[in-house]
Amino acid sequence: MYxxxxxxxxxxxxxxxxxxxxxxxxxxxxxxxxxxxxxxxxNGFEGCVAVQVRQSLEETRWxxxxxxxxxxxxxxxxxxxxRSPQLRSELERFATxxxxxxxxxxxxxxxxxxxxxxxxxxxxxxxLEEFDLAYDVLIYPRHLPVALEFARKLPGxxxxxxxxxxxAIKQGDLRRWAAAIRxxxxxxNVVCKLSGLVTEADWRSWNSDQIRPCLDVAFECFGPxxxxxxxxxxxxxxxxxxxxLIEVVTDYLKPFxxxxxxAVMGRNAQRFWRxxx
Ligand SMILES: [Zn+2]
Numbered sequence: 319m320y321x322x323x324x325x326x327x328x329x330x331x332x333x334x335x336x337x338x339x340x341x342x343x344x345x346x347x348x349x350x351x352x353x354x355x356x357x358x359x360x361n362g363f364e365g366c367v368a369v370q371v372r373q374s375l376e377e378t379r380w381x382x383x384x385x386x387x388x389x390x391x392x393x394x395x396x397x398x399x400x401r402s403p404q405l406r407s408e409l410e411r412f413a414t415x416x417x418x419x420x421x422x423x424x425x426x427x428x429x430x431x432x433x434x435x436x437x438x439x440x441x442x443x444x445x446l447e448e449f450d451l452a453y454d455v456l457i458y459p460r461h462l463p464v465a466l467e468f469a470r471k472l473p474g475x476x477x478x479x480x481x482x483x484x485x486a487i488k489q490g491d492l493r494r495w496a497a498a499i500r501x502x503x504x505x506x507n508v509v510c511k512l513s514g515l516v517t518e519a520d521w522r523s524w525n526s527d528q529i530r531p532c533l534d535v536a537f538e539c540f541g542p543x544x545x546x547x548x549x550x551x552x553x554x555x556x557x558x559x560x561x562x563l564i565e566v567v568t569d570y571l572k573p574f575x576x577x578x579x580x581a582v583m584g585r586n587a588q589r590f591w592r593x594x595x
């Protein structure tokens with residue numbers, strides 16, 4: 319079963335989606351399951367994992383509702399306030415829904431570069447293990463050393479790095495990023511999504527030769543059993559169509575065995591999030 323391990327849905331309004339600036343004007347509309355379904359089908363995906371955008375409990379509830387109505391949404395990565403004293407009761411409320419498979423916080427936008435090591439936050443993330451929830455790490459390359467310290471503190475917790483920590487493909491210097499990825503990948507409790515890369519390149523002029531070095535680093539550091547393909551739809555449409563973006567990874571996977579291709583295209587995601595299909 320092929321699974322798109324990372325995509326988003328929203329009903330657009332300028333108040334809640336203020337981060338969608340003029341350069342991303344094409345994202346200023348609704349993106350709902352029936353918009354995604356044909357893209358998944360055309361590319362051989364039977365399921366997807368919807369990832370939170372808004373930082374509210376309402377976002378988590380809404381995504382779970384969408385997943386109830388659309389069986390191809392096989393998992394939801396929601397948001398809960400990991401620093402809240404009420405965290406346990408919030409998690410208990412969601413625990414009955416088996417489609418909630420993980421939690422994410424928009425750490426890349428926090429003003430404190432060491433946010434992941436904030437004491438209340440660590441206490442919250444430590445509670446996820448008890449509820450069998452993974453944690454999605456959304457950061458920039460400068461946060462990678464902090465993420466290493468963070469994931470090392472919680473060796474029993476499952477982590478997935480979003481978008482390879484957004485390597486600066488457009489700027490072109492990937493050496494420090496690659497070294498930091500190697501360090502983080504040395505921890506067995508961290509896996510990684512092959513997603514969001516085209517939007518880190520020049521949206522108009524990118525080509526797959528600019529993306530492949532990042533995929534090389536991912537395969538070298540994490541190995542094929544800890545990587546999962548994700549589209550980052552609809553954000554990816556700023557730089558590429560859904561099919562074009564998926565093709566970058568499927569082309570890269572061509573020389574590999576069918577077993578490795580199946581792992582990256584779905585089996586790793588199923589195993590990591592214990593998805594029920
Ligand atoms: Zn995303």
